Amino acid sequence: MNPTLTDVAQRAGVSLSTASRAFSDPDRIGRDTLRRIIGAAEEIGYVASAGRRSRSGLPTRSATVAMIVPDIGNPVWASFVKAAQAHGWNRRQTVVLTDTDGSPDREREIIGELHERVDGFVVCSPRLPAHDIVELCGDTPLVLVNRTSDETSSVVPDAADGLRQALEYLRVLGHEHVAYAQGSPLSWSNQTRVEAIRQLADQADIELEVLGWQAETVAGGQAAAASVVASGATAVIAHNDLMALGIIAGAAALGVEVPGELSVIGIDDTPLAEVGRPTLTSIQVPMSRAGVMSIDMLHQQLTAEPGQAPAEPRAVTLPTQLVVRQSTGPVAGWTPARRERSDG
Numbered sequence: 001m002n003p004t005l006t007d008v009a010q011r012a013g014v015s016l017s018t019a020s021r022a023f024s025d026p027d028r029i030g031r032d033t034l035r036r037i038i039g040a041a042e043e044i045g046y047v048a049s050a051g052r053r054s055r056s057g058l059p060t061r062s063a064t065v066a067m068i069v070p071d072i073g074n075p076v077w078a079s080f081v082k083a084a085q086a087h088g089w090n091r092r093q094t095v096v097l098t099d100t101d102g103s104p105d106r107e108r109e110i111i112g113e114l115h116e117r118v119d120g121f122v123v124c125s126p127r128l129p130a131h132d133i134v135e136l137c138g139d140t141p142l143v144l145v146n147r148t149s150d151e152t153s154s155v156v157p158d159a160a161d162g163l164r165q166a167l168e169y170l171r172v173l174g175h176e177h178v179a180y181a182q183g184s185p186l187s188w189s190n191q192t193r194v195e196a197i198r199q200l201a202d203q204a205d206i207e208l209e210v211l212g213w214q215a216e217t218v219a220g221g222q223a224a225a226a227s228v229v230a231s232g233a234t235a236v237i238a239h240n241d242l243m244a245l246g247i248i249a250g251a252a253a254l255g256v257e258v259p260g261e262l263s264v265i266g267i268d269d270t271p272l273a274e275v276g277r278p279t280l281t282s283i284q285v286p287m288s289r290a291g292v293m294s295i296d297m298l299h300q301q302l303t304a305e306p307g308q309a310p311a312e313p314r315a316v317t318l319p320t321q322l323v324v325r326q327s328t329g330p331v332a333g334w335t336p337a338r339r340e341r342s343d344g
Contacts, residue, residue, distance in 0.1 A: 002117060003044045003045055004064075004116065004117060004118065004119055005020060005023075005046070005063060005064075005119055006119045006140070006302075007044055007046065008037060008041045008044065008046050009037075011040035011043065012033075012036045012037045012039075012040035014033065014037060015304065016063060016302045016303060017092075017302070017303045018033065019037055020062060020092060022034050022037040022038065062092040062094045063092060063093045063094070063119040063302055064093075064094050064096060064118045064119050064120075065088060065093045065094065065095045065096070065119065065120045065121070065122060065295070065298060066096055066098060066110075066114045066118045066121050066122070067081060067084060067096065067097050067098070068098050068107065068110060068111070068121065068122070068123045068124060068126070069081070069097065069098075069099055069100070069124045070100050070102045070124065070125045070126075071099065071101065071102055071216070071217075072097065072099045073217075074217075074240070074242060075241075075271060075272055076240065076241070076268040076270050076285070076287055077124065077287070079270075079288045079291070080124070080145070080287040080290055080291040081097055082288070083287075083290075083291035084122065084291035084292065084295050087291065087292045087295045087296070091295055091299045093119075093120075093295060093298070093299070093302075095122075096118070098110050098114075100127070102186070102216075103127065104127040104128045104186060107123075107126055107127055108128060108132070111123075111133070111136040111137060112136060115136065115137055115138060115140050119140070119141070119302060120140060120141040120142070120143075120298045120301065121140060121141070121142045121143070122142075122145060122294045122295070122298060123137075123142065123143075123144055123145070124144075124145040124146060125145065125187065125188070125189060126144065126147055127184075130147050130151070130188075131149070133147075133152075134149065134151045134152055141298055141302055142298075142301075143155065143297045143298045143301075145290055145294055146188065146189050147188050147189075148315055149313065150313065151313060152313050153297045153301075153313045153314040153316075154313070154315050155290045155293050155297070155316045155318065156315070156316070156317055156318070157285040157286070157290070157317070157318050158317050158318065158319055158320050159189065159192060159267070159283075159285075159320060160192075160193075161320055162267065162285070162320030162321070163193065163196050163237065165283070165322040166265050166322050167197070167200050167201060167204050167206060167237075168204065169324065169328070170235045170328070171204050171206060173235075173263070173330040173331065174331035175206070175235040175263065175331055176206055176207060176234075177209070177231075177232060177233045177234055177235075178201065178206050178207070178208055178209070178233055178234075179209040179210075179211055179227075179228050179231050179233035179235070179236040179237070180193075180194065180197050180208065180209070180210050180236070180237050180238075180239075181214060181221065181224045181227075181239060181243055181244075181247060182194060182210065182212065182213045182214065183213065183214065183215075183216040183220075183239030183240065184213060184215070187216070187239075189239075190213075190239055193239065193267075194210055209231040209232075209233050211224055211231065212224075212227065214239075216239055216240055217242050217246070218242050218243070218245055219246060220242070220243050220246060221238060221244060221245060221247040221249070221250065222246040222247070222249055222250040222253075223246075223250070224238075224243065224246070224247055225246070225247045225249075225250025225251050225253070225254060225256075226250065226254065228247055228251070228262070229251060229262070234261075234262065234331050235262065235263035235264070235265070235328070236262065236264055236265070237265045237266075237267070238264065238265070238267065239267060240266060240267050240268050241266035241267065241268045241272055241273050241280060241282055242266075242272070244280055244282070245266070245272060245276055245280060247264055248264050248276065248280070248327065258278060259278065259326065259327055259328050260329065261332065263281075263327065263328040263329055264281070264328070265280075265281045265282065265283065265322075265327070266280050266281070266282040266283070267283045267285065268282060268283070268285050268287070269282040269284035269285065269323050270282075273323070273325065274325070277326075278325070278327045279325035279326045279327065280326075280327045281323065281324050281325045281326075281327045281328040282322075282323055282325070283320050283321070283323075284321045284323050285320055286320075289318060290318055293316055297314060297316070
């Protein structure tokens with residue numbers, strides 16, 4: 001395995017940022033410290049890419065961060081990755097992207113291949129258990145996104161509050177029977193959302209129909225449409241926007257009008273929510289902000305001084321917001337007066 005800049009920093013007894021400056025801006029480092037870092041690099045055989053040199057002639061490189069996502073085809077990750085890469089550039093972090101295609105085996109293989117070659121990981125919506133991810137990464141700094149852990153820092157959206165907003169809105173429109181279209185059985189987000197919506201529906205006196213697992217894609221939503229219609233629900237909340245758009249298309253193929261006969265809500269509020277017809281009501285998740293925060297949290301780990309006690313893992317929860325568009329409407333024949341009689 002090729003040695004990394006983290007190995008150099010540990011060998012020289014300096015922080016990763018100090019080791020990085022030795023190669024990129026050596027004038028900012030004391031002579032003795034610089035000599036120690038360069039000596040450590042030579043001892044372990046660390047060499048940066050030949051095309052990258054500082055004005056002193058020494059090889060240079062920034063910290064390299066591996067960002068692992070389950071499906072780059074889902075536009076929710078486009079905004080996340082773009083924000084993370086831009087912010088990483090400012091933090092002297094080169095962010096490289098890998099896609100697991102939602103496979104836990106591929107996730108394991110990618111981390112195993114990269115953990116000696118990169119300086120940090122941002123692992124998004126992992127399919128493996130969090131503890132397995134932490135063990136695979138070893139001493140390499142790690143931040144999880146869409147997954148909590150007591151062992152490492154994480155960034156998660158407040159999905160429960162977004163679902164609460166969605167159910168309250170549907171209840172106001174007269175919906176008393178709601179379906180939830182699940183995503184992958186390996187998805188921690190799906191599991192936590194099912195748990196949350198069951199509890200919230202019970203509190204709101206809404207009959208809830210939790211449908212079977214489907215691929216978290218437009219095709220998965222189309223496959224779920226028949227089950228949604230057969231359930232008799234007047235509204236459905238889908239695991240993500242792609243599934244919600246697929247349900248709208250599938251419902252149309254079955255002759256079911258949205259929102260006249262069926263209201264549909266997605267989760268993520270991707271750009272696709274605004275371009276379909278009808279436009280999609282969706283629970284907005286601040287993924288650009290999540291991308292920035294994941295880089296900041298990783299930066300704190302990368303710049304910790306050797307020998308310093310590790311900081312306690314941080315769990316940051318980001319707010320969500322229901323964005324109402326054309327795919328939701330009142331139950332056919334519903335009026336506020338009818339709702340008042342029902343509640344009374």
